[in-house]
Amino acid sequence: MSEKVSDAEYAVMEALWEISPMTAADVTERVKESRGWSIQTVKTLLSRLLAKDIIAAEQDGRRFLYRPVVEREAYVTGESRRFVDRLFGGRAAPLVAHLAEQDQLSREDIEELEALLKALKS
Amino acid sequence: MSEKVSDAEYAVMEALWEISPMTAADVTERVKESRGWSIQTVKTLLSRLLAKDIIAAEQDGRRFLYRPVVEREAYVTGESRRFVDRLFGGRAAPLVAHLAEQDQLSREDIEELEALLKALKS
């Protein structure tokens, strides 16, 4: 059970899930727009992720190339489960009901969901 | 926009959302099973929630009676939005698709969702 990923660390993971492996400088470049972090900050986050075994590093000359160990899919699954458990007693239907009540479902969402359910029934 | 509720604080909120108002001792009693907290811990959490204006306290003799200011509904809405934004680009359909892929949807969920969608279409 890999450890918890903080908000800031998550931003780094997003970059690495999109492209990997990358050097610390690359990652800094890619997260520059969203967060204005210095490369020092990114290095700290990378070290912490390394220590938690969320990512791995492979030496390349004098630098390291970082890559995810935990895949995005697995992470999202874990987080989703935690979220649904915590706020909706582990049931998905109340979650969707809630989103619907809050008008957080677009017509497009609704159509996709219908198609999805149809597929699930078969 | 009310401040962030930590994990421990959330456990206290759950109790208060179920029954309120309650004294610190009551809350301690109600969270005893899930978390084994001392009353001191609960008092600290209540103070922090007070400071964040997530709950309010009304004096009752020598004690305080605590009650939620932020309603569960509002909290869940905020958290849901944050969650869906962060992990699914703000779209609900991919979230449900993901839950489906992970077999996190029961037959019951599926039926409820169908009914829900039917209602939404009208």
Next chain:
DNA sequence: TTTCACTGTTTACAGATGTAGTCGATTCGA
């Protein structure tokens, strides 16, 4: 060869969080 740019590593430091202990006031039971 000297200097500079760039590495990773170590250290920093304030604020949030989890989990209480201590303290002074007060009320309640004996």
Next chain:
DNA sequence: TCGAATCGACTACATCTGTAAACAGTGAAA
């Protein structure tokens, strides 16, 4: 009435988080 229980307030303290600065090593440019 007097001690025990209880209350809220204040203090404590380790860990995590966000955000870096300082530093030491090294490879590249001049």
